[in-house]
Amino acid sequence: MKKTNTHSVTHSCCNETFAKRLRNLKAGMVLDWRALDAFLDGGPQCFPSESKKLMRKLDRLKIEIKPLTFEDPSEREGYDTPYHQQGSLSRDGVVAYEKELNRLPRLNRIGEFRMAKRFEFLTLRAESVLCLLNLNMEQRKFALSKGRLPSLPETKSEKRLALIQRAESRLRELADLRDAWIRGTLYIVMRAVHRYRNLGIDTADLIQEGNVSLFQAIEGFDWRRSVRFKTYAEYWVNQAFLKILYNNVRTVRVPVWVQKQLKKIKDFQKTSMQQMGRPLSAQELGEKLGISSDRVEKLLETKRFAVSLDAKIGDGEGGRVGDLIQDERILPVEERVVDVPLQDRLEEVLGELPERERLILNLRYGLDGKTPKTLLEIGELLKVSAERVRQLQEAAIKRMKLPKMKKRLQSFAC
Numbered sequence: 001m002k003k004t005n006t007h008s009v010t011h012s013c014c015n016e017t018f019a020k021r022l023r024n025l026k027a028g029m030v031l032d033w034r035a036l037d038a039f040l041d042g043g044p045q046c047f048p049s050e051s052k053k054l055m056r057k058l059d060r061l062k063i064e065i066k067p068l069t070f071e072d073p074s075e076r077e078g079y080d081t082p083y084h085q086q087g088s089l090s091r092d093g094v095v096a097y098e099k100e101l102n103r104l105p106r107l108n109r110i111g112e113f114r115m116a117k118r119f120e121f122l123t124l125r126a127e128s129v130l131c132l133l134n135l136n137m138e139q140r141k142f143a144l145s146k147g148r149l150p151s152l153p154e155t156k157s158e159k160r161l162a163l164i165q166r167a168e169s170r171l172r173e174l175a176d177l178r179d180a181w182i183r184g185t186l187y188i189v190m191r192a193v194h195r196y197r198n199l200g201i202d203t204a205d206l207i208q209e210g211n212v213s214l215f216q217a218i219e220g221f222d223w224r225r226s227v228r229f230k231t232y233a234e235y236w237v238n239q240a241f242l243k244i245l246y247n248n249v250r251t252v253r254v255p256v257w258v259q260k261q262l263k264k265i266k267d268f269q270k271t272s273m274q275q276m277g278r279p280l281s282a283q284e285l286g287e288k289l290g291i292s293s294d295r296v297e298k299l300l301e302t303k304r305f306a307v308s309l310d311a312k313i314g315d316g317e318g319g320r321v322g323d324l325i326q327d328e329r330i331l332p333v334e335e336r337v338v339d340v341p342l343q344d345r346l347e348e349v350l351g352e353l354p355e356r357e358r359l360i361l362n363l364r365y366g367l368d369g370k371t372p373k374t375l376l377e378i379g380e381l382l383k384v385s386a387e388r389v390r391q392l393q394e395a396a397i398k399r400m401k402l403p404k405m406k407k408r409l410q411s412f413a414c
Contacts, residue, residue: 032068112228
């Protein structure tokens with residue numbers, strides 16, 4: 001008795017069902033996403049050939065594909081209840097965003113695989129039109145990722161204008177689906193934000209980086225591997241958060257690969273302390289990492305962190321870190337202050353005056369330790385009038401008040 005090939009029978013049935021559905025399509029119809037799913041349920045092996053047949057049929061009949069929302073009854077099967085996290089982000093300035101997210105239901109496993117199949121089909125559908133426009137690889141990537149055509153040269157050809165309109169329509173279909181897929185998976189980013197917040201990065205920046213990584217996850221996701229999109233996207237979100245932390249938390253930026261090596265070293269040391277009760281040496285770490293011990297020591301040197309000079313010491317008015325650091329450009333007080341007697345410094349300054357003026361000041365104020373004399377007595381000694389002595393005295397005092405001479409005597413002023 002011959003064995004029946006179950007796979008062949010199933011494949012044949014799928015082809016018959018698919019062909020019957022194709023025959024039911026009519027010109028001018030509009031398919032929604034849920035109706036499109038019926039054509040894409042043939043399995044991974046049937047998907048490539050059936051997608052091409054469906055694209056040709058839709059283009060020939062000029063059938064458009066309209067989006068659905070999670071509120072449509074036919075879409076509710078692919079969604080779970082909205083995501084709610086204990087502990088609000090109200091202090092992080094993202095209250096409005098968090099409230100909006102709490103109203104969006106999450107895509108479940110069924111919804112994720114539906115979105116992935118739809119996205120692949122609509123990508124192929126849009127790309128087929130972009131190829132007819134003779135766009136190069138970079139231009140096609142731009143159009144598919146941005147949801148709009150790059151700048152093209154003007155044309156009056158009716159055929160090319162029709163192709164441009166069709167391409168714009170296909171890109172809108174793809175963008176609508178991508179937006180719905182992103183909205184249904186934003187909770188993945190928010191769940192990771194609660195783990196990585198308060199590590200030195202603004203919460204709004206974390207959310208933005210995480211949302212960007214969702215777009216990257218959508219582009220690389222393969223539904224044929226039977227892995228949930230949530231699992232795949234979590235990897236991309238975590239990598240995005242680690243990258244922004246590595247690049248921004250340190251005052252002095254250290255390359256990402258160095259920080260990853262330091263994390264491995266930290267993990268090895270932790271395991272070593274638990275198992276052997278001691279940290280690993282540089283040579284042992286080098287053997288585990290596959291690098292030299294010198295390289296390990298250089299990596300460990302990068303673990304030093306910078307501290308702001310304006311950082312406060314202790315609580316309250318404890319001063320700043322900068323107050324504890326010596327400024328080498330300024331001489332210490334004991335080196336700047338020279339113990340010179342007043343008499344020696346005075347003789348040094350008087351030595352720069354003309355001889356007659358120096359003599360008058362010595363006699364008039366008793367600077368040589370003798371009794372001060374009057375103007376008349378000094379005049380008689382010098383054989384000049386008292387008025388002339390007064391004038392010479394005033395000239396000497398003015399010289400003593402010059403900045404370069406005054407500065408040398410200022411430290412002795414009361």
